[in-house]
Amino acid sequence: MIIAVDGPAASGKGTIARALAGHYGLPHLDTGLLYRAVAFTVRRLELDPTREADAVAACDFDDLTLADPALRDDDVGQLASIVSAHPLVRASLLQRQRRFANQQGGAVLDGRDIGTVIAPDADAKLFVKATPQIRARRRHTELQSRGDTTSFDRVLADIRVRDARDSGRDAAPLIMASDAALLDTTFLSIEESIRRATVLVDAALAAKAKTAE
Numbered sequence: 001m002i003i004a005v006d007g008p009a010a011s012g013k014g015t016i017a018r019a020l021a022g023h024y025g026l027p028h029l030d031t032g033l034l035y036r037a038v039a040f041t042v043r044r045l046e047l048d049p050t051r052e053a054d055a056v057a058a059c060d061f062d063d064l065t066l067a068d069p070a071l072r073d074d075d076v077g078q079l080a081s082i083v084s085a086h087p088l089v090r091a092s093l094l095q096r097q098r099r100f101a102n103q104q105g106g107a108v109l110d111g112r113d114i115g116t117v118i119a120p121d122a123d124a125k126l127f128v129k130a131t132p133q134i135r136a137r138r139r140h141t142e143l144q145s146r147g148d149t150t151s152f153d154r155v156l157a158d159i160r161v162r163d164a165r166d167s168g169r170d171a172a173p174l175i176m177a178s179d180a181a182l183l184d185t186t187f188l189s190i191e192e193s194i195r196r197a198t199v200l201v202d203a204a205l206a207a208k209a210k211t212a213e
């Protein structure tokens with residue numbers, strides 16, 4: 001069983017995807033981390049993130065990089081949205097994500113293009129959204145708890161820039177798959193978001209089982 005969870009930055013898709021993975025006993029992949037690792041490597045090697053060849057060279061990152069907490073920094077997210085717009089970077093990370101999705105028993109993946117590109121035949125697809133203001137507030141709180149002093153206005157501005165870049169690029173833009181269920185978490189607690197996500201996934205699985213009869 002493959003569950004695809006997509007949505008914009010700080011919409012809560014990772015929180016929901018992790019909870020779904022626990023609920024259904026499936027492994028989880030946060031695909032944003034892969035793009036963050038490329039961005040982090042570009043920066044470490046002092047490469048140019050706007051040059052596709054430089055960004056592709058950074059796709060060969062060491063897997064230990066994925067465990068570095070600095071990957072979660074706001075500026076790495078910004079850089080990730082620059083490198084992720086290059087088609088050859090996306091192509092370079094595609095098979096790794098597909099292999100994870102198609103492993104025996106299934107998986108939960110969250111990102112921007114899981115339901116549209118990585119796993120278009122996923123058994124259940126969610127598109128998680130929330131207003132930019134509420135996403136910025138959540139991300140700001142999270143950054144503060146890690147000792148990051150980035151201002152709320154800066155976090156909100158970064159989220160708007162990242163939304164525009166991720167939705168406006170030609171290669172695998174952030175869009176809701178036509179067969180995804182929409183979950184707006186703007187006014188929902190984490191617990192309620194997870195509860196509703198589980199109901200939506202159960203409904204998608206039941207509908208799929210019925211058409212297979």
Ligand SMILES: Nc1ncnc2c1ncn2[C@@H]1O[C@H](COP(=O)(O)OP(=O)(O)OP(=O)(O)O)[C@@H](O)[C@H]1O
Binds near residue numbers: 007008012015032138
């Ligand atoms: N419904 C909610 N209510 C309040 N806070 C939430 C809610 N959902 C998630 N959060 C918090 O908001 C922050 C962002 O959530 P999360 O990391 O799940 O988002 P994301 O969409 O995966 O972000 P990114 O795209 O940057 O990976 C986290 O600190 C999380 O605990």
Ligand SMILES: Nc1ccn([C@@H]2O[C@H](COP(=O)(O)O)[C@@H](O)[C@H]2O)c(=O)n1
Binds near residue numbers: 009032081114
């Ligand atoms: N499937 C994906 C996942 C992520 N990206 C890009 O990476 C950036 C960081 O992702 P987070 O989920 O950690 O915020 C994001 O802004 C996207 O540009 C992607 O393109 N496809």
